[in-house]
Amino acid sequence: VTEEEESIQKNGKARDVPMRDESGTDSIKDGRDAFSWLIAPIKPEEFFQNAWERAPLHVKRTNFPDYYREILTSEKIHNIIRDNYILFSKNIDVTSYRNGKRETLNPPGRATPSIVWDFYNRGCSVRMLNPQTFCPELRKLNASLQDFFGCFVGANSYLTPANSQGFAPHYDDIEAFILQLEGKKHWKVYAPRKPGEVLPRFSSPNFTQEELQKPVLEVTLHPGDFLYFPRGFIHQASTEPGHHSLHLTVSCYQKNSWGDLLEKLLPAALAVAQEEDVEFRKGLPLNYLRHAGVSNSEQETAERQAFFAHLQKLLGRLMVHAPVDAAVDQMGKQFMHDALPPVLTTEEEKCSVFSEELLTINKDGRVSGSVALNLNTKVKLLRSFILRLVKEDDSNDNVQVYHCVDNSLEYHGEDPMMFEVSSEFAMAVEQLIHSYPEFISVSDLALDRKEDQLELADLLWKKGLLLTEKPLA
Amino acid sequence: VTEEEESIQKNGKARDVPMRDESGTDSIKDGRDAFSWLIAPIKPEEFFQNAWERAPLHVKRTNFPDYYREILTSEKIHNIIRDNYILFSKNIDVTSYRNGKRETLNPPGRATPSIVWDFYNRGCSVRMLNPQTFCPELRKLNASLQDFFGCFVGANSYLTPANSQGFAPHYDDIEAFILQLEGKKHWKVYAPRKPGEVLPRFSSPNFTQEELQKPVLEVTLHPGDFLYFPRGFIHQASTEPGHHSLHLTVSCYQKNSWGDLLEKLLPAALAVAQEEDVEFRKGLPLNYLRHAGVSNSEQETAERQAFFAHLQKLLGRLMVHAPVDAAVDQMGKQFMHDALPPVLTTEEEKCSVFSEELLTINKDGRVSGSVALNLNTKVKLLRSFILRLVKEDDSNDNVQVYHCVDNSLEYHGEDPMMFEVSSEFAMAVEQLIHSYPEFISVSDLALDRKEDQLELADLLWKKGLLLTEKPLA
Amino acid sequence: VTEEEESIQKNGKARDVPMRDESGTDSIKDGRDAFSWLIAPIKPEEFFQNAWERAPLHVKRTNFPDYYREILTSEKIHNIIRDNYILFSKNIDVTSYRNGKRETLNPPGRATPSIVWDFYNRGCSVRMLNPQTFCPELRKLNASLQDFFGCFVGANSYLTPANSQGFAPHYDDIEAFILQLEGKKHWKVYAPRKPGEVLPRFSSPNFTQEELQKPVLEVTLHPGDFLYFPRGFIHQASTEPGHHSLHLTVSCYQKNSWGDLLEKLLPAALAVAQEEDVEFRKGLPLNYLRHAGVSNSEQETAERQAFFAHLQKLLGRLMVHAPVDAAVDQMGKQFMHDALPPVLTTEEEKCSVFSEELLTINKDGRVSGSVALNLNTKVKLLRSFILRLVKEDDSNDNVQVYHCVDNSLEYHGEDPMMFEVSSEFAMAVEQLIHSYPEFISVSDLALDRKEDQLELADLLWKKGLLLTEKPLA
Amino acid sequence: VTEEEESIQKNGKARDVPMRDESGTDSIKDGRDAFSWLIAPIKPEEFFQNAWERAPLHVKRTNFPDYYREILTSEKIHNIIRDNYILFSKNIDVTSYRNGKRETLNPPGRATPSIVWDFYNRGCSVRMLNPQTFCPELRKLNASLQDFFGCFVGANSYLTPANSQGFAPHYDDIEAFILQLEGKKHWKVYAPRKPGEVLPRFSSPNFTQEELQKPVLEVTLHPGDFLYFPRGFIHQASTEPGHHSLHLTVSCYQKNSWGDLLEKLLPAALAVAQEEDVEFRKGLPLNYLRHAGVSNSEQETAERQAFFAHLQKLLGRLMVHAPVDAAVDQMGKQFMHDALPPVLTTEEEKCSVFSEELLTINKDGRVSGSVALNLNTKVKLLRSFILRLVKEDDSNDNVQVYHCVDNSLEYHGEDPMMFEVSSEFAMAVEQLIHSYPEFISVSDLALDRKEDQLELADLLWKKGLLLTEKPLA
Missing domain, CATH: 2.60.120.650 (Cupin)
Incomplete structure (x- = not known):
């Protein structure tokens, strides 16, 4: 001590x-x-x-x-x-x-x-x-x-x-x-x-x-x-x-160390390096099995030295290719699956899709009172860590949105919750992430068309990921 | 109509x-x-x-x-x-x-x-x-x-x-x-x-x-x-x-037909027949593949007739070996897994292990008030279909007790609930089944020793399978 | 003794x-x-x-x-x-x-x-x-x-x-x-x-x-x-x-007993009975779980007797529905998988597709000498048990032909060998089965069109399932 | 060109x-x-x-x-x-x-x-x-x-x-x-x-x-x-x-590139690093999820720079921990599984356990002629790449010997062939690897006791891994 x-x-x-x-x-x-x-x-x-x-x-x-x-x-x-x-x-x-x-x-x-x-x-x-x-x-x-x-x-x-x-x-x-x-x-x-x-x-x-x-x-x-x-x-x-x-x-901080991140990063870095850098795809030297290996570890041959030196060089080049941000997003995605769902205050509930006052079932079975966001509605994410944008598939333009708002109260009680948005929508989600905890108007979302602004806001709000500044009337 | x-x-x-x-x-x-x-x-x-x-x-x-x-x-x-x-x-x-x-x-x-x-x-x-x-x-x-x-x-x-x-x-x-x-x-x-x-x-x-x-x-x-x-x-x-x-x-009545019972009964009947009756273990006749089979179905040879007649005879002997009660118990066991857990009335709760009044956590962390059944306590099963006795393993003397009291509210939300008792205890459980809905005194349970009567009653009560006639003081 | x-x-x-x-x-x-x-x-x-x-x-x-x-x-x-x-x-x-x-x-x-x-x-x-x-x-x-x-x-x-x-x-x-x-x-x-x-x-x-x-x-x-x-x-x-x-x-005679056949027959018989006979689909009586089962086996109630009697009656009806020929064909199919491939005599080889003399690779790479069966060629199956016709799928008209000619020398060294023919062709294969060991002319195959007679003969011959009466020139 | x-x-x-x-x-x-x-x-x-x-x-x-x-x-x-x-x-x-x-x-x-x-x-x-x-x-x-x-x-x-x-x-x-x-x-x-x-x-x-x-x-x-x-x-x-x-x-050279070796090396290197170097086990910084990740990739914050710099530093330390020789041995082990078994010349056969002349079955069923190596027998490995020493389990002292002499003629027709020797014996096998293609006397094997020299030689010879200088009489 x-x-x-x-x-x-x-x-x-x-x-x-x-x-x-x-x-x-x-x-x-x-x-x-x-x-x-x-x-x-x-x-x-x-x-x-x-x-x-x-x-x-x-x-x-x-x-x-x-x-x-x-x-x-x-x-x-x-x-x-x-x-x-x-x-x-x-x-x-x-x-x-x-x-x-x-x-x-x-x-x-x-x-x-x-x-x-x-x-x-x-x-x-x-x-x-x-x-x-x-x-x-x-x-x-x-x-x-x-x-x-x-x-x-x-x-x-x-x-x-x-x-x-x-x-x-x-x-x-x-x-x-x-x-x-x-x-x-x-x-x-x-x-x-x-x-x-x-x-x-x-x-x-x-x-x-x-x-x-x-x-x-x-x-x-x-x-x-x-x-x-x-x-x-x-x-x-x-x-x-x-x-x-x-x-x-x-x-x-269980499994939340640098090593845990590297476990995600290294295979990805090597995959990228093999794809982008021909040095990683070149054949091994003809005789390496005779110079390296535990039973050759005491033979200080020139070939052995060259072999180790080349490996060192390749390892040095790995960081160039390392998709660090993607690996961090994998950690973030994992966090979204592990996370407890947010606990809302009474005030927050009123400003979210979870508000009791939003809907009325009439005697005759019709449902009334469902209110929609409009362009002037001011919104922000429900929590700083309520969702994570992840780009998982390069074969198309979509971005995956992993979130924890629907997580079960039991740890890993449900599969990871995910939906996809286009890359344009993803830019606007990014905007919401970075503007947090400030509210922004739906009309200020970084999307060209008003319809798209409304569609994204409606989507996020229905999923329970957004808070409005004031309760919807 | x-x-x-x-x-x-x-x-x-x-x-x-x-x-x-x-x-x-x-x-x-x-x-x-x-x-x-x-x-x-x-x-x-x-x-x-x-x-x-x-x-x-x-x-x-x-x-x-x-x-x-x-x-x-x-x-x-x-x-x-x-x-x-x-x-x-x-x-x-x-x-x-x-x-x-x-x-x-x-x-x-x-x-x-x-x-x-x-x-x-x-x-x-x-x-x-x-x-x-x-x-x-x-x-x-x-x-x-x-x-x-x-x-x-x-x-x-x-x-x-x-x-x-x-x-x-x-x-x-x-x-x-x-x-x-x-x-x-x-x-x-x-x-x-x-x-x-x-x-x-x-x-x-x-x-x-x-x-x-x-x-x-x-x-x-x-x-x-x-x-x-x-x-x-x-x-x-x-x-x-x-x-x-x-x-x-x-x-x-989903999958609750005679055929569903036979699906459990027939393989068991055949297994028993093969074990007990050498006729089922005898070799097939040397030439049956040439007389039976779809491409021989129009050949009315003597061998074919004898072959079909013998099969008919064996099928007739199947019922002799059919472990009908065991197959019914398999249906009963399945029912225990499918079943909703019982819904207790307030009165019933008071007379069961689920009573709120049974236990008090004292300020100092001690738990008091846990009361035990005694020989004079009168008990009955919580429901007629609260448990099923099944004899699953002939290699020992134990009997399996499948029950539904702990079933989750979600259909098949949990694995089947089961515990084992000795064959002596099973006889006393059988007594509780047959005396239902009458109460019987713990001292009347069909077990020789008082300790065993208390042990069984305590076991069933703690599992939530018993009602007492009156709330335990 | x-x-x-x-x-x-x-x-x-x-x-x-x-x-x-x-x-x-x-x-x-x-x-x-x-x-x-x-x-x-x-x-x-x-x-x-x-x-x-x-x-x-x-x-x-x-x-x-x-x-x-x-x-x-x-x-x-x-x-x-x-x-x-x-x-x-x-x-x-x-x-x-x-x-x-x-x-x-x-x-x-x-x-x-x-x-x-x-x-x-x-x-x-x-x-x-x-x-x-x-x-x-x-x-x-x-x-x-x-x-x-x-x-x-x-x-x-x-x-x-x-x-x-x-x-x-x-x-x-x-x-x-x-x-x-x-x-x-x-x-x-x-x-x-x-x-x-x-x-x-x-x-x-x-x-x-x-x-x-x-x-x-x-x-x-x-x-x-x-x-x-x-x-x-x-x-x-x-x-x-x-x-x-x-x-x-x-x-x-390993696993070749009546019981082994019944293991294939009984589930099929029950499936057919359930499909064809509404008695097997009717619901079980409301109270059967209280009258049957091991813990009720000593209660000789009327309901229990009626229950057992009805089961007996249903078992008796099983044979009516039992697809015996199909079950025998399952045994035959299994035999085709288990079987050693046939060992050909020199004479037989000459009259089969395995003849060395059938084909010549010319110096220039062309292959000559491939000879075809004609309508006058007389053929028979290579062995009585060289193939088995099995009808496995009622959703179409095809018949499966399981055979052992290509089995590996090692027991179960390969998956079961099977090909499909139409039901018309299957009739002609049946004819070959029943005419064995006599030879019949391709033109006598029970098919309407000469092309079909030739096609089937060629198919079976190429698969190695046929012998010709004389070596093909 | x-x-x-x-x-x-x-x-x-x-x-x-x-x-x-x-x-x-x-x-x-x-x-x-x-x-x-x-x-x-x-x-x-x-x-x-x-x-x-x-x-x-x-x-x-x-x-x-x-x-x-x-x-x-x-x-x-x-x-x-x-x-x-x-x-x-x-x-x-x-x-x-x-x-x-x-x-x-x-x-x-x-x-x-x-x-x-x-x-x-x-x-x-x-x-x-x-x-x-x-x-x-x-x-x-x-x-x-x-x-x-x-x-x-x-x-x-x-x-x-x-x-x-x-x-x-x-x-x-x-x-x-x-x-x-x-x-x-x-x-x-x-x-x-x-x-x-x-x-x-x-x-x-x-x-x-x-x-x-x-x-x-x-x-x-x-x-x-x-x-x-x-x-x-x-x-x-x-x-x-x-x-x-x-x-x-x-x-x-299918899958025989530097990248393929790195696929084996990197996970092993990280595992060793995590075990040996506390820097890899330290927790990630509290806020890294907010600074890294694709949606933060354009934020050039100090935290982000520090985060990347630290990752770079850790990657640099990886090579220190990289068990290169062990990874090479994994490649060598894979090669032993892939490899064709050696094709022996007539001369080689005579000097190996595969010699026809070694054994005679007498009419009366006795087997004679089985000859043993002695301390003066000169031996060498059958091929330079006939076996690979691999140290797979640190919990004991044994070394695994993977070899290809018993490989099937079919690619991957059999599971990898392996046996274990003590670390003492492994040293002598290493000696045989390094002395190849020269013969050495059994008595020169690097083992203290003559019995051990004979036991190892007999073991390798019986497995078919050794050639003697002259046919055993």
Whole structure:
């Protein structure tokens, strides 16, 4: 733990808690505000400079035990189980860690409160997977954070009975934000054990206590407290006799590294290079199999040196051909599939296609009140990250619009949502992306014909991707 | 149309409408009551003698336009679309039939009210598939009917704008009960065109008007009216100018014929016969390929006759080996997978594991109030068709319990739900099946040891398969 | 062992050995002659009355040690391994049975003589699978026998070093004909242990000596001897010190029982019944799930009795609809895929499309000598079982012709060979089937137009399915 | 056509034809000799400097019409079809190109001479695919060439009747060596039409005559002539009235380019980089999705520049991690699967496990004569490219030996052939690779224990991978 980090930990007592801003006017700003609130009084700049991907951070909030309370309570978990179709293994796990042995005790089938609390009363931890599916307040938080982080933000909740531990020491493949909701829990956090485990790509197996070194942070979380640690930091936590614990782990940055982008970029770059650059299509030298290969690796022949030098040269030329923007769009497309659908404020609902007031079914079965945008209507995208333009097929002029507005509340519950527009329309969508969060008139859309302006606006609005400045009369 | 049928149609005016009984004490009786209510004033015996699988039946209810109103309205459909994640093609279709051309116009993605009503206002019919998933009142009706029919009961709703027709003439593979909810619709029903289309196994393609003969029934349905026709009866319906229509088609008996049972029975019977009866394992006669086969079908040789006679003899022995009960259980198992989960009354909820009052999460995270059954508790199965015992594996002593209590609201939304019990426990489950709808004490379960009686009762109760006579304190 | 069987075994000494007739004029007669030669001096009628599927049979041929010698020798096996691409596990197995433990010792990859004989010299048995693929003499025998048995005739050879046993006691799922070729081997044959193992459908696992009762036959085979036992008879065999053994097991009637035919017939019969007979399409009775099923099997209600009676009635009607000839053709089609291709005599080759003399490539690249059939050419099918007419698709008029002339030497080495003809042509093919083994003039083919007669004859001849009476000039 | 190329074409008259050297002492030298003979009097250096992947080359051999005759003739093709199981589409194609329309006329099933010559006499071209499978002389040539080129060498033969053309103009994805065997054929060869078609990765579709420019080479090939053109060069060829043509196209370098190696190398390099270098595992910057992507490609923000610069830096670090030798071994492993098995000279056979003289089956079934290598036996690999060492699994110490000695004569007729050795043994195999073509004593193998030296030698010898200096007695 560096000096700065210690100072953060000292200052971590939250005196001035900001209100969560829900103005809804700018999803980027909203996301940043949500994150500021999450880690207050630490400032985001401070956080990213000192903690992010580097060190654990504890924020104490002794005077604000209810800081996160509105998000989730054990009672709400009870209601979720009772009122929804919750399945063991898919939505909920009951687990235990006793005498160094970690067990998942899920029976098959539906989880009813009666079965779940039976396990709980017998000392099992109850982990709910992605409770945001069933919990609107958490969904709101995560949907907002994902606009800040630019990637899927998930969550698990952990309800642990007194005097127990539900999981073996291990590290995860995500950035972890721990929000203590009820009771208290004692945490031990350990630095990565070796360079190869710093910011790892995959979660670890369970460790024995013998495999651990000294923790870099040991702390008891109380209601309102916050704890962060980067992926790769081993952790374990337990409750004391007489005190249960409920916390939420909000997570992000799973498979969101430079390497993940390169996994999309490199094959594409090579494909382009092979198409555009004859050097990549030339035949290999006649004798390369005799000079390279593991069994030839100690032969420092001239041919071998020339061979390696040429490969190096070709690798150097790869970046010239690398379709970086297209690869980034593939990441963006993936994000649109992963993302939670946006959670609309009441105000936003009124200005969207989701407004209850738009349509009336008359007694005689006719539907009236359907209102249309006009050229003077002012519109903007519903969120900064509500859609992604992707150019996937060079054989025609169309552009694919991937979006998340219709995503199911369940992670990957539906196939990616996509529709196509012409390249002219795509330019106008681009305009909406760049003008965000400002409203622009339909008549200012970068399309020559008024009909096209109206058609595009109508299309995006019907899909639920647009907000109007004022509710449509 | 026979004389009796005509008389039914004449008497079909519903004067004395019974209330739907929802006592919840006997699901078989409840199911029968629900069906009686559906077709009143016709009596079920009358219906099954004269109409079922034989002829269409119209019940006029001029004085009871709101007879079915509580089940579904166009406003409710609007709310379902607005409040749920409804997808085109999966949950909803927009269709048209104009100038003899039938079209499905579903766009990809989510169906929002705005898009749906746009189609509707442009003359398209809106078909909602299995609205019972989203509509508790309809779910209650269908779940009750399925206990009467012993098979899955589904439904589609059809909202048709004025002066239009949404579908081409065709026949279906299900028994159809039409419930007119709003507006009016003019129906033409045609008898099967040839013997092979009587009670067909598969729905027909769309017919042209030229392929139809004279209708056997032509009638305009008004709110509250009921219409039945068997599978294989061609039908088409249209609205008049100025009048929209909303009706519900409740359906059953899809793939529920003797032939469907035989499809399960015959391979099993042959497998048993081959195992138990050496006659089935004996080699075919040396020369049969020269005497039988289509190109030998006109050779009336002695060998050919002997060959056919022997086959006939073997077929006759098949029934001896036919595991009829096991095949019926396969049908029962399939029904458990198809079935809607039961809809509980408030009273029933209180006497089941789903009771809200059973458990309290204390402030300190402890869960209290979990109550257990005792030997004096009186219990019965939640429904007559809540579970099915199936013996699937002769290599051990276990019996499989397939059940529908955890089925998703979506048809086949989850894998079949099953758990295993020992053959001793299975005997006690059988006792519960046969004693239904009477309650029996846990101590009267046919198990030697009290612990086993409690264990089985607790298991079934926790799974949600049991009702107690009184709410557990 | 019955008295008759004993008498057969006594008479089993082959005094008058017939020559194998290879006239090639009638494949049915040839097949019967081949089988007569195989079991001489026993007559086929005797064999089928007393031994076939009933009891083992031993024929001693003390004075004819070379009786089977031309078929296979250990030297030929060596040459096969050396000259062909023989793979362990696919074509050859090396096995051992020592101290009650049976092992297959196949290394991966190609079997070279050096590796094989290494195993052999270390006491392993060498089993060659389907040596007929590489051994024309055996192929000739098996191809001839399959025209007699009407099913695939396979073979394995077993080379066993002195003083060893290669296999544990077991029974097989085929009729076994053992031909002792070299050395001697001591056999123990045991009757099926229980009714369920008489003529079994599947081979047994390996038995321990403790699982066996007293053998029904114990005999030492010497060169030229023959041994038969039906499927289900357990057997084991071992060599004495100082004497190796080579024998061939010719096999047939695998999956060729009445039950196998019924497996094809029953689903087809039910499909037809469902299509033709409305009784099979009628709905099941409303309450059947409550009266039938294993948990209701002891309730002798009237409904249950009626239910079973109705099922019985339907089963009785099945035979009416059973498409027996079509099911037999499915067996015939399967046989065409399984079958060895015919082995032609030199004379036959000259009268077939395979004649070397038919075509000459001139120096200048032109091909001359291609001769055509004319109306006076007399033709017949190459073999009785060279093709099978099958009517597979009722949506058109075509008939499928499955044939085996192009089958690969490897079992199932190629997909089934099939071509289609019109129903008119099919009638003429039928005529060829029924006139076999007589020749008929092309002009006598049952087709109205001479062009069609020539076209069909040319088609069949080019496919290699016809023999002409005389070589084409 | 450059001046040098013209000069090559002028000098292309083969005056001094070298004999093909078949000493069999060094497969690399043999391969080079085979190629020298193929293109004589052009020298390989000349060829690779002026023609290879650059320009067509014609060698005229007016005085040596039989130069290639021993390899293949139309009579041999006739015999191959008659004596082997040749299937249309798999082994042979009949094609035509008439009035600008290209057709493949393959019937289903087996190709008999009668059917093939019927097509031929009606003007169709007959293409035999990979005739080396059935033609030992061609197999010998190709197997030798593959040791020179270090990749699979294939072939097709083309028999074209007089006055016809069998194929439309097109280019291929292989280096083509045309060997004129019989008759004469007129060729037109065109340069690649655009940079993207130089050395293309995939063959072209058929072109119309209108899509072609002026040929760079137009020439009539006579028996003994040779023609080369690189992949990407469009070509078409036709026969004159009265003259058929038979030529062979020997091909190589399909998917053997730098790009193909990079397709194996890049994913491996990235995987290693992600494992070894934390820079690749660090998270992407928070806002990258807003700065990169096609719709942001015109925004020259500082973040965008930094983002691209960082990607460039990471790409630069890739080569550090690139497991080049392992990727080359993957190419080598692929080659082992593609490769023709070696064709042994009589002398070589005697010094290999394939020697006929090694083993004798005695009359009494014993096998004698199996001889073993001893420590003084001198051995070398059968060919330079007979095996490839590959290290595939880092979780253990074993090394995989992929080899081609057991490959089937059919391309990819068998799965890759592989066995494993310990890393100690692998070192000794490496020694054999590097000492090739010299013999070394078994006792000089780099293994500590004599038993291991003998075990490895015996293993490789039994697999057929070794030659001894002298036949084993």
